[in-house]
Amino acid sequence: MNSRSLTYLPTTVPLPIPEEELLDLVNKGKDWALMHGAAMRSKKNFSADSLNFAPFSLLPSTMTRKNFQHAVELQTIFQELMHKVAYDKEFLTRCLKNTVLVDEFTAKLWQIYETVQKEGETQPISLGLVRCDYMLQSCNAEEKETPTETNENPPCNWKLVEVNTIAAGFGWLGPASRLIQRYIMEEMNLHDRLQNLPDNNALSGLCEGMLEAWRLYANPKAFILIVVEDVSYNICDQRFHQFRIRELNPNANVMRKNLTQIYNEATLNENKELVINNQIVSVVYFRSGYEPCQYHGDNEWEARLLIERSRAIKCPNIQYHLAGCKKVQQELAKPGVLESFITDKDSIKAIKDVYVGIHGLEFDECGEHAINLALTNPEKYVLKPQREGGGNNIYGIEIKEYINKMKDSQERTAWILMERIFPPITKGYIVRPGEPVPPTISEVVSEFGMYGVIIGDSKKIISNRQVGHMLRTKTATANEGGVASGLGALDSPYLID
Ligand SMILES: Nc1ncnc2c1ncn2[C@@H]1O[C@H](COP(=O)(O)OP(=O)(O)OP(=O)(O)O)[C@@H](O)[C@H]1O
Ligand SMILES: [Mg+2]
Structure with missing residues (x-):
């Protein structure tokens, strides 16, 4: 364990849970998760025809109402910032000019950006489905020498891990985590405490963002294209978007293609509209294209360029993708930089307070x-x-x-x-596929993600709203907490005062 994770948060219910009850709850939770699509395809025993439940925390993790509300309020501020950064060519150039000399992947993205900038803008509007990731940090973490276990709430503030502008996942698994834990709490007869699980409409909120962009394009026959990996392990977190779009608007069609298929099948018509299999694409939602291995060669880069050249509304467009680069986020943290994008003093202070x-x-x-x-x-x-x-x-x-x-x-x-960032520790039961049951109590830390939608062009922001959240929990000793990689687990907040 790292030496500075010294603060403990209270648990939702006293632990341990008696073994027999625990075993029963774990088995119910696993089946609930599997049967409601809180699941992933196995990397070890891959079959496109079967799913494993996604690792989950049996009970939600405590979070103060104040911290929760604070992250909600920060969302639209960060989105406004990222939007303005994305449309500031001079700033992006200053941030990335050295990076593109040595990082081949960023250089390729930059090349596409320069090409479409030179050719002239085809689609002024951008769609941002943004996720800000935070960890709590105890206000007095540094002073403590020894771990103190307390059921009181140590004061903690959010610290920003990063802002994701491309393929921010868990729009479904976030809300699904709350639903598993809600069911478990109901099985424990904790009905009167369910109001402490905040509503989470991330999936609908993100899909409504895509539908808003689809309506702005003003062609009801046009498709929303989801750009996918060759193999989608995190399939529930993509298909549920497709299903929800159909529910929200039965007339909106969705197609899924990987970059290689797009290279082979897509063209631009005389109006620079993106056409795939004779269908016009009005919105492109990237769930792939952020890692070098997702571009096998020139063809996939050609496909990305074709999309950027098209009139389709992109989520993200190339400049939003670049604005999310870690290098850009580092430059934003330099003294005096925020002030050139945001005028409201309280907003500037709010951002600075969560920067490390x-x-x-x-x-x-x-x-x-x-x-x-x-x-x-x-x-x-x-x-x-x-x-x-x-x-x-x-x-x-x-x-x-x-x-x-x-x-x-x-x-x-x-x-x-x-x-x-050294987040406070809490204790919980993490349930993982293929592991012995019942699980033992683990020491865990959490990372909170807040979602929002931002739509606009270089001159104005049309929509900017917060739409939901997700919580990932990992063993306190792990460096990273990716759920798909097996280290992290689905979780959701339980609000306390
Ligand atoms: N400053 C930090 N302090 C503590 N942990 C961190 C910090 N930065 C990153 N991490 C851990 O590493 C993980 C990945 O970091 P980061 O989000 O920067 O990378 P990424 O590759 O963009 O990941 P993602 O796909 O989740 O966006 C985080 O989810 C977090 O668990
Ligand atoms: Mg990221």
């Missing part, structure tokens, strides 16, 4: 200072490349090795160094 220190690794005084910090206290930092999708960051002692390897090479300028 983030450093660039350029060959200048600040970069050298950051290198020194990383080499002196690696356990206090996370070293991040320009990647999405989890599993790419470097932690602890390995940071030293990485920094020593690259400190004299240009490569370092494509990385950022972020202060590590």
